[in-house]
Amino acid sequence: MSFKQIGRKLQLAREEKGMSQEQLARALGCSQSALSNYEKGKRRLYLSHLEKLSEILDKPLEYFMENNRPPVEKEHLLGGDRSDQFLHLINIIYQLSDEQIREVLSYIEYIKWKEKRGGQ
Amino acid sequence: MDFSLNTRQKELVEMVRELVNSEIKPYLVSSSASGFDWELIRQLAVHNLVCPTVPEEYGGRGLDRLTMALLMEEIAAAHPGVAAVIAATLHAVEPILLAGSNTQKEKFLPELTGKDAGLAAFALTEASGGSDLSIMRTCAVRKGQGFYLNGSKDYVINAPIASWIAVIGATSMEQKKASMRVFLLEQNSKGFSIVRQRETSGLDYAPIGEISFENVFIEEDNVIKGQKAGSGYLLLTQTFDRGRAMVGAISVGIARAALETALEFAENRVQFGTSIKNHQAVAFSLADMATRVEMARLMTYKACWLIDQGGDYCKASAMAKVVGSEIAQQVTCAAADILGARGYEKGSLIEQLVRDARVLSTIEGTNNIQRAVIASQL
Numbered sequence: 492m493s494f495k496q497i498g499r500k501l502q503l504a505r506e507e508k509g510m511s512q513e514q515l516a517r518a519l520g521c522s523q524s525a526l527s528n529y530e531k532g533k534r535r536l537y538l539s540h541l542e543k544l545s546e547i548l549d550k551p552l553e554y555f556m557e558n559n560r561p562p563v564e565k566e567h568l569l570g571g572d573r574s575d576q577f578l579h580l581i582n583i584i585y586q587l588s589d590e591q592i593r594e595v596l597s598y599i600e601y602i603k604w605k606e607k608r609g610g611q
Numbered sequence: 612m613d614f615s616l617n618t619r620q621k622e623l624v625e626m627v628r629e630l631v632n633s634e635i636k637p638y639l640v641s642s643s644a645s646g647f648d649w650e651l652i653r654q655l656a657v658h659n660l661v662c663p664t665v666p667e668e669y670g671g672r673g674l675d676r677l678t679m680a681l682l683m684e685e686i687a688a689a690h691p692g693v694a695a696v697i698a699a700t701l702h703a704v705e706p707i708l709l710a711g712s713n714t715q716k717e718k719f720l721p722e723l724t725g726k727d728a729g730l731a732a733f734a735l736t737e738a739s740g741g742s743d744l745s746i747m748r749t750c751a752v753r754k755g756q757g758f759y760l761n762g763s764k765d766y767v768i769n770a771p772i773a774s775w776i777a778v779i780g781a782t783s784m785e786q787k788k789a790s791m792r793v794f795l796l797e798q799n800s801k802g803f804s805i806v807r808q809r810e811t812s813g814l815d816y817a818p819i820g821e822i823s824f825e826n827v828f829i830e831e832d833n834v835i836k837g838q839k840a841g842s843g844y845l846l847l848t849q850t851f852d853r854g855r856a857m858v859g860a861i862s863v864g865i866a867r868a869a870l871e872t873a874l875e876f877a878e879n880r881v882q883f884g885t886s887i888k889n890h891q892a893v894a895f896s897l898a899d900m901a902t903r904v905e906m907a908r909l910m911t912y913k914a915c916w917l918i919d920q921g922g923d924y925c926k927a928s929a930m931a932k933v934v935g936s937e938i939a940q941q942v943t944c945a946a947a948d949i950l951g952a953r954g955y956e957k958g959s960l961i962e963q964l965v966r967d968a969r970v971l972s973t974i975e976g977t978n979n980i981q982r983a984v985i986a987s988q989l
């Protein structure tokens with residue numbers, strides 16, 4: 492988890508809330524260019540900023556801090572380094588029934604649970 | 612743009628310069644005074660200068676960063692080891708100043724103020740590494756009204772003598788950064804021990820130690836933002852971003868002391884019928900030293916000014932640390948050259964300053980790490 496990742500999550504949370512950079516900047520009490528730099532990871536977000544952002548965007552602090560990849564956006568899905576893998580997966584899933592897709596999702600949940608079990 | 616200092620700043624600098632020159636500097640290279648001695652800290656404590664950034668309501672002087680940097684330059688110019696001990700204390704209080712509760716402020720800050728002021732420490736580095744936080748092992752498990760802390764920290768300034776230590780630990784080894792917190796550990800806590808005192812090649816005065824925690828119980832009231840996982844990482848980065856400017860100030864102090872020593876020597880040393888300062892090569896070396904000291908000073912002031920204004924200080928602070936530490940190393944070595952054989956003599960002022968400057972590119976995040984921070988913001 493880097494400041495770039497925190498910034499990316501901030502952007503996603505802002506978009507989810509339907510706010511523009513200007514609106515969020517005003518609510519946070521900073522300039523729009525500062526907010527843009529926060530989102531790009533070019534300026535560090537400290538605790539007091541993130542506490543305020545958590546409130547404005549209705550997200551817990553952990554949302555910004557946890558080391559999970561932010562959801563992929565449609566336009567990034569096939570443009571990234573793992574696009575071949577993703578395309579292959581999508582093609583397989585495309586052939587499945589709704590029931591089979593539910594089974595695949597529950598297996599994915601199990602894999603994620605197994606991964607988390609190690610720590611406290 | 613106004614580069615002038617205000618009357619209060621000028622008077623404070625004057626007072627501290629006089630104090631450290633008469634009461635502290637004589638012990639820098641004195642053979643009878645190696646290693647930590649509370650007496651030098653007491654000299655500062657009499658004037659409430661052990662942790663002057665503590666707000667007045669908690670017993671401190673409530674100094675801003677720029678004024679603190681001015682004083683730090685004076686302390687470092689007189690005795691870099693004492694400056695390191697003070698800087699470590701300033702570093703430890705930063706998370707409390709930034710996000711501590713009133714109860715934490717009332718409990719931990721007054722201990723570092725007044726005539727009987729104690730010292731504090733900031734413990735992040737572990738044997739496995741100081742740069743890479745993802746391999747940190749100090750772990751805390753929540754139980755009842757607090758946390759059980761296990762692990763160890765190394766190379767911690769003041770650890771053996773601190774009244775309390777700000778320890779960085781994580782509650783999940785899987786999501787370390789997202790679960791980090793700042794734990795305020797009291798020296799007499801059960802399960803806390805000093806494993807060894809480290810001998811270092813410079814900053815001989817500063818007590819530096821390896822410490823360990825075995826099921827040390829820390830009540831929630833002594834954990835900064837205890838309810839908020841991840842607060843520790845954000846506080847840690849902000850503390851470093853503010854603290855690095857102070858390494859800049861220590862660097863300026865060390866470099867200035869070396870320059871003053873070299874200048875005085877060059878004026879009095881006669882070779883080829885004239886003072887060596889009249890030889891252009893020596894004069895140019897002194898000119899470069901003075902220029903560099905000023906460069907480091909201005910970058911430190913800018914970083915401190917940005918901190919005081921609540922601006923974007925991360926990059927400026929990292930730059931002040933890189934430039935300051937490298938300049939301190941260059942200037943102390945250049946001064947040693949001007950002093951000839953005397954610059955290589957064990958127990959001489961310059962020899963001490965060269966050794967003290969050496970560590971500045973490592974502490975508070977190595978200069979490579981600073982460059983990574985600066986690059987990430989370009």
Ligand SMILES: Cc1cc2nc3c(=O)[nH]c(=O)nc-3n(C[C@H](O)[C@H](O)[C@H](O)COP(=O)(O)OP(=O)(O)OC[C@H]3O[C@@H](n4cnc5c(N)ncnc54)[C@H](O)[C@@H]3O)c2cc1C
Pocket residue numbers: 699733734735736737738739740741742743765766767768769811814819970973974975976977978979980983
């Ligand atoms: C005198 C002294 C006082 C100290 N005081 C304290 C203290 O009070 N509290 C505390 O917590 N710690 C303290 N430290 C520890 C100090 O902060 C660490 O030594 C420092 O952060 C480097 O960690 P390390 O020694 O484990 O080196 P490592 O992290 O192992 O680094 C070794 C080398 O690899 C380089 N490196 C590592 N990662 C990268 C990268 N990604 N890119 C480029 N280069 C890299 C480093 O720059 C360095 O040159 C002190 C150290 C000393 C010597």
